[in-house]
Amino acid sequence: MNRAVFLDRDGTLNVDRDYLYRIEDFEFLPGAVEGLRLLQEAGFLLVVITNQSGIARGYYTEDDFTKLTSWMTGELRRQGVKLAGVYYCPHLPDGAVPEYRMDCPCRKPKTGLFDRAVRELDISLTHSFAVGDRLRDCAVCTPSGCRGFLIGGSAPLPEGIQPATSLLDAARKILRGQGATP
Numbered sequence: 001m002n003r004a005v006f007l008d009r010d011g012t013l014n015v016d017r018d019y020l021y022r023i024e025d026f027e028f029l030p031g032a033v034e035g036l037r038l039l040q041e042a043g044f045l046l047v048v049i050t051n052q053s054g055i056a057r058g059y060y061t062e063d064d065f066t067k068l069t070s071w072m073t074g075e076l077r078r079q080g081v082k083l084a085g086v087y088y089c090p091h092l093p094d095g096a097v098p099e100y101r102m103d104c105p106c107r108k109p110k111t112g113l114f115d116r117a118v119r120e121l122d123i124s125l126t127h128s129f130a131v132g133d134r135l136r137d138c139a140v141c142t143p144s145g146c147r148g149f150l151i152g153g154s155a156p157l158p159e160g161i162q163p164a165t166s167l168l169d170a171a172r173k174i175l176r177g178q179g180a181t182p
């Protein structure tokens, strides 16, 4: 089974700009690519898990999202980082686009996207981590055994979730903790 780090996208990998979909607006956060590289070198699968309600809101299309994703994936690959998967939720219960208007099982804090990744990529949750800038990005954490890092978070946090200042900080903490009892 594989160890993975589940990564939120906006505010974790890249600067959070509301309903970002244009390549020219995408900007990696300082240290993010280095953090990904460290985790990859340590043997973790890198799995992006992202809510994209802008699709249901009609702010951009699923095709726009896919284009930005292939650009981002290519850019990372060029810098030596391979993503194992990008899982996204295009839904919203009161979305403007009928096709995506639903109370789905995949919008974080629901765990549908995590569950799919675990299944498709054969991930062991007890050996995995989630990193994001919102508590919902760590929705898969305890009691599943997965541990989390909340960027910009401060104590007290739910059990199994620690604060981090950035993805790079979280990556260093994960690597430092390797082999130690949680």
Ligand SMILES: [Mg+2]
Pocket (backbone or CB within 6 Å): 008, 009, 010, 011, 012, 016, 132, 133, 134
């Ligand atoms: Mg975020």
Ligand SMILES: [Zn+2]
Pocket (backbone or CB within 6 Å): 088, 089, 090, 091, 104, 105, 106, 107
């Ligand atoms: Zn969904």
